[in-house]
Amino acid sequence: MSYTFNSKYPSVDDLRKKAKKRVPAFAFEYLDGGCNDDVNIYRNTAEIRDVQLEPRYLQNYGESSTKTRVLGMEFDAPFGIAPVGLQGLMWPNSPQILAKAANEHNIPFVLSTVTTMDIEEASRLTDGRAWFQLYNPVEDSVRNDILNRAADAGCPVLVLLCDVPTFGYRPRDIRNGLALPPKMSVRNILQILGKPAWAINTLKYGQPTFENLKPYTPEGLNLKQLGQFMDRTFSGRLNEELIKPIRDKWKGKLVLKGVASQQDTEDAIRMGFDGIIVSNHGGRQLDAGESTIHSLQNITEKYSDQIEIMMDSGLRSGPDIARAIASGAKFTFMGRSFMYGAAALGNEGGDHTISILKTQFKQVMDQLCCNRVEDLPLHLARK
Numbered sequence: 001m002s003y004t005f006n007s008k009y010p011s012v013d014d015l016r017k018k019a020k021k022r023v024p025a026f027a028f029e030y031l032d033g034g035c036n037d038d039v040n041i042y043r044n045t046a047e048i049r050d051v052q053l054e055p056r057y058l059q060n061y062g063e064s065s066t067k068t069r070v071l072g073m074e075f076d077a078p079f080g081i082a083p084v085g086l087q088g089l090m091w092p093n094s095p096q097i098l099a100k101a102a103n104e105h106n107i108p109f110v111l112s113t114v115t116t117m118d119i120e121e122a123s124r125l126t127d128g129r130a131w132f133q134l135y136n137p138v139e140d141s142v143r144n145d146i147l148n149r150a151a152d153a154g155c156p157v158l159v160l161l162c163d164v165p166t167f168g169y170r171p172r173d174i175r176n177g178l179a180l181p182p183k184m185s186v187r188n189i190l191q192i193l194g195k196p197a198w199a200i201n202t203l204k205y206g207q208p209t210f211e212n213l214k215p216y217t218p219e220g221l222n223l224k225q226l227g228q229f230m231d232r233t234f235s236g237r238l239n240e241e242l243i244k245p246i247r248d249k250w251k252g253k254l255v256l257k258g259v260a261s262q263q264d265t266e267d268a269i270r271m272g273f274d275g276i277i278v279s280n281h282g283g284r285q286l287d288a289g290e291s292t293i294h295s296l297q298n299i300t301e302k303y304s305d306q307i308e309i310m311m312d313s314g315l316r317s318g319p320d321i322a323r324a325i326a327s328g329a330k331f332t333f334m335g336r337s338f339m340y341g342a343a344a345l346g347n348e349g350g351d352h353t354i355s356i357l358k359t360q361f362k363q364v365m366d367q368l369c370c371n372r373v374e375d376l377p378l379h380l381a382r383k
Helices: 012-022 025-032 039-048 094-105 119-125 142-151 169-175 187-195 198-203 209-218 223-233 240-249 262-270 290-303 318-326 336-368 373-379
Strands: 069-070 071-076 078-079 110-112 131-134 157-161 253-258 275-278 309-310 329-333
Touching: 012 025, 012 336, 025 110, 025 169, 025 187, 025 336, 039 223, 039 318, 078 262, 078 336, 094 119, 110 373, 119 142, 131 142, 131 253, 142 223, 142 240, 157 240, 187 198, 187 318, 209 240, 223 262, 253 262, 262 275, 275 290, 290 309, 290 318, 318 329, 318 336
Parallel strands: 078 329, 110 131, 131 157, 157 253, 253 275, 275 309, 309 329
Antiparallel strands: 069 071
16 A cells, blocks of 8 residues: 655654744644643653554564544544644635545544534535534533534534633743734734735635634624633533533434543443543643543553543654554544644645555554554553
């Protein structure tokens, strides 16, 4: 199995460097940054890369396959595109680019409630296979309408977000006066003028807006009023009382994203979730938190046979994906990596990023002499 990609950018780090040159600093820093001192962003990736894998060179070995199953669905690789908010701010039309590429490569694309493409378009671009991630609305009527729209669009999986009980403290965004649209300070205007490709594409596709929320947003709100509306309309807090009506109404698979402890895993199993995504929101919420790979290892040790366990946050390469799968994840997701690809290469960015990750991951499996994705835990080096 081989994939064609731009040889100038053979790694996610290459894409990140290219993206930084093409995106205004206020938008790039929103994508690239974490909270407080960015400690957990770096911890996530560093501790994933502490995981070592063991090859078995002399065993009978056939052709490796990257296909895998999760939540009853088969995909061509054990990774998908995580939900990311404000995608069109970071690169115009990027959610459309990534949704199309995910569908062509048969991997899942997860749409955020607060991104810049609506459920209906995501469904059209993925032939009804997009997953939907819900920020829980305060009002039952808004929640029910969004759930109805996701069901009508054919979304097979609803992902509930549990790790935003409060907004992360993000110094870079505070300094940049980030809003949608961005606050037009002299500094930000100069940044835009220095990135003509981003500016031209923004003119082409239009000012990014919260497309999913348009049916619920009063017309004519200024930026301050829009912020107040968002605060009133959505709550990041989840508990059993709020989850029960969603579980009762939603007929598809239900996944809890943002799990970082055995206690939350146990509660998710009891509440009837089909799967969890071990995640710390890409290091954007709790700088003092544990790395996702350590949370994953603690959770899978006890609960891997009771619920389907997936992971995101900190993954930047095919070997990282293999490390996570070997550590007990059944599936993985990445957000920043794909946004770097879209920002670096525009319409080709989604296909390119998926292709390099598939190629890297397949090479690791071949080198380990591992036939099947589900056999990767057998290759975890025990210390």
